[in-house]
Amino acid sequence: METSLNDDTALARLFAKQWREGAAAWFSLPGGATLFEPGDAADQLFFLKTGRLGAFRRDEGQEPLFLGVIRPGEPAGEMALVDGTVHSAEMVALRDSEVLALPRRAFFAAAEDDPSVMLELSRLMLRRARQARSHAAIGDPSVYGFIAVEPGAAIRPIVERLARCIEALGYSVTVEGGESAHAPTEWFSNVERGHDFVLYVAEADETAWKHIVGRQVDRLFRVGRGDRPPPSQAPTYASGPLQERRLVDLILLQSARAERPQGSEAWVAATQAARLFHLRENGLADMQRLARVMTGQSVGLVLSGGGARAYAHVGAVQALRERGVPIDFVGGASMGAIVAAGIAMGWDDGEMETRIRRAFVDTSPLDDIAFPLIAMTRGEKVDQRLAEHFAEVEISDLWLPFFCVSSNLTSGTYQLHRTGGLRNALRASISLPGVLPPATDHGQVLVDGAVMKNFPADVMRSFQLGPIVGVDVTRGRSITSDDVYRPPSIWSWIASGDWRKGPPIVALLMRAATVTTGRDLAASREASDVLITPKLEGIDIRDWRAFEPAVKAGYVAASLTLDALNRPVASLRRRPSLAEQRAGPATG
Numbered sequence: 051m052e053t054s055l056n057d058d059t060a061l062a063r064l065f066a067k068q069w070r071e072g073a074a075a076w077f078s079l080p081g082g083a084t085l086f087e088p089g090d091a092a093d094q095l096f097f098l099k100t101g102r103l104g105a106f107r108r109d110e111g112q113e114p115l116f117l118g119v120i121r122p123g124e125p126a127g128e129m130a131l132v133d134g135t136v137h138s139a140e141m142v143a144l145r146d147s148e149v150l151a152l153p154r155r156a157f158f159a160a161a162e163d164d165p166s167v168m169l170e171l172s173r174l175m176l177r178r179a180r181q182a183r184s185h186a187a188i189g190d191p192s193v194y195g196f197i198a199v200e201p202g203a204a205i206r207p208i209v210e211r212l213a214r215c216i217e218a219l220g221y222s223v224t225v226e227g228g229e230s231a232h233a234p235t236e237w238f239s240n241v242e243r244g245h246d247f248v249l250y251v252a253e254a255d256e257t258a259w260k261h262i263v264g265r266q267v268d269r270l271f272r273v274g275r276g277d278r279p280p281p282s283q284a285p286t287y288a289s290g291p292l293q294e295r296r297l298v299d300l301i302l303l304q305s306a307r308a309e310r311p312q313g314s315e316a317w318v319a320a321t322q323a324a325r326l327f328h329l330r331e332n333g334l335a336d337m338q339r340l341a342r343v344m345t346g347q348s349v350g351l352v353l354s355g356g357g358a359r360a361y362a363h364v365g366a367v368q369a370l371r372e373r374g375v376p377i378d379f380v381g382g383a384s385m386g387a388i389v390a391a392g393i394a395m396g397w398d399d400g401e402m403e404t405r406i407r408r409a410f411v412d413t414s415p416l417d418d419i420a421f422p423l424i425a426m427t428r429g430e431k432v433d434q435r436l437a438e439h440f441a442e443v444e445i446s447d448l449w450l451p452f453f454c455v456s457s458n459l460t461s462g463t464y465q466l467h468r469t470g471g472l473r474n475a476l477r478a479s480i481s482l483p484g485v486l487p488p489a490t491d492h493g494q495v496l497v498d499g500a501v502m503k504n505f506p507a508d509v510m511r512s513f514q515l516g517p518i519v520g521v522d523v524t525r526g527r528s529i530t531s532d533d534v535y536r537p538p539s540i541w542s543w544i545a546s547g548d549w550r551k552g553p554p555i556v557a558l559l560m561r562a563a564t565v566t567t568g569r570d571l572a573a574s575r576e577a578s579d580v581l582i583t584p585k586l587e588g589i590d591i592r593d594w595r596a597f598e599p600a601v602k603a604g605y606v607a608a609s610l611t612l613d614a615l616n617r618p619v620a621s622l623r624r625r626p627s628l629a630e631q632r633a634g635p636a637t638g
């Protein structure tokens with residue numbers, strides 16, 4: 051054990067020496083075990099020898115935040131140690147790990163002999179603090195596993211092609227198969243230290259190797275065939291921590307001829323996958339998407355709600371596509387969810403425009419005014435139009451990963467729709483209380499996403515690593531007295547045709563429903579790497595006819611914002627490769 055420490059840093063040398071002299075203690079930590087909890091006293095500094103640790107923060111009422119991984123050769127718990135406070139996050143072994151622990155006093159005494167230790171530690175702490183601030187919620191995995199769910203054609207050639215796509219992004223990568231099943235722990239550590247990304251691949255019949263892969267990786271992909279039903283009992287080779295922390299994804303291989311995937315819901319249910327990716331046979335674009343997802347260069351597009359103002363999203367999407375910005379994940383709330391769903395359905399600019407016009411602009415879907423027992427409209431027209439444009443498509447069968455949010459009035463929390471029928475999810479997401487009758491689901495009452503989360507960029511952050519482009523049409527306009535004017539007489543108001551927009555009460559309800567989400571909105575704007583805010587002065591959420599000016603405003607705002615960037619969007623969160631780090635400033 052003495053000789054195997056990663057000894058190219060001052061900290062590693064310090065630990066190696068303290069271990070030899072008996073001051074540092076060695077212990078092993080099984081995958082899933084907790085090293086320390088937030089609030090624990092920091093009386094020692096830890097140093098990871100082999101394995102993987104993960105730092106997680108859990109704030110009241112928020113999704114757990116994955117702060118980052120600790121790799122062999124890196125310390126853990128240094129922040130509290132240095133500033134004399136308690137640990138700020140939970141530290142968990144993501145794999146079987148070996149750890150060295152050095153008492154606080156011994157560390158500071160030893161650090162005096164070599165000033166570069168503190169310099170190294172400061173750099174690392176700054177990097178981690180920055181990373182935590184940038185809301186990287188799913189860690190920064192670099193070791194991936196691919197396990198074939200069922201026997202059949204080998205998956206290795208697919209993983210090899212994926213490796214070439216990752217190389218094309220400027221990283222070193224290696225693919226390792228079952229021939230490495232008997233390699234010693236040191237071999238794994240060396241391979242992982244020597245490459246930016248390591249892809250371990252196990253075919254369905256490599257039982258022992260599958261178990262090794264499931265315990266050795268930061269994130270696991272199970273690979274199945276989309277044209278077959280899932281196995282009735284999907285065995286899992288993922289280690290406990292991977293499964294518990296939702297770090298297991300599913301790739302479904304699809305025939306090149308498939309118009310749309312089918313039956314994916316059953317696969318997601320059987321494998322309990324955190325995320326689903328479809329990969330078309332010989333589909334270079336799908337392969338490149340996966341490479342971006344794995345390297346933190348996938349682009350997540352988030353579209354806010356805002357009634358007719360959300361037409362601006364159509365223009366923003368045109369500007370993104372024109373500039374070749376990839377869209378790898380898409381999500382939204384309310385009318386933003388409708389446009390997001392269109393993107394996930396694969397509509398090009400022309401189809402998007404035609405369909406949105408037909409559904410919302412040419413004739414209002416909100417003119418089936420009802421006696422307001424539950425809402426002012428019957429909602430039947432909206433239901434018909436959703437059926438016309440989204441049919442019976444299930445969310446998992448969309449080519450692109452999609453989500454939308456609605457507000458669950460029964461539980462008082464937002465509801466995330468990532469599986470199930472697309473049009474039911476959209477119906478919930480656009481049902482402004484008082485205007486459309488709410489949707490119901492298993493006894494829960496679901497209304498417009500705008501009530502709780504009108505701009506779900508922070509939700510996008512919780513399942514993808516790469517940059518987020520947010521288009522927010524809520525900005526710059528709250529309600530004024532103009533919005534609540536009394537029509538001179540109900541008859542002249544009707545005669546003017548203004549009634550088609552819906553009565554002014556719509557604006558009032560919308561504002562009342564969203565007035566408390568200001569803080570949430572600020573968090574979402576902060577979660578966006580690129581924030582696009584179209585200028586929509588004078589366009590009201592009820593201006594269903596204002597398609598052209600809103601689209602134009604979206605196009606102009608997106609073009610200006612994108613053209614002002616000094617790097618391609620996909621590379622905004624690009625992590626430097628090992629070669630780039632070596633070529634960077636010296637660490638001595």
Ligand SMILES: Nc1ncnc2c1ncn2[C@@H]1O[C@@H]2COP(=O)(O)O[C@H]2[C@H]1O
Nearest residue numbers: 105117118126127129130137138139178
């Ligand atoms: N972004 C990050 N990546 C990896 N580790 C982190 C990150 N942020 C914090 N940590 C670790 O999580 C630990 C929580 O306890 P400490 O505050 O003592 O020290 C912290 C760091 O060791």
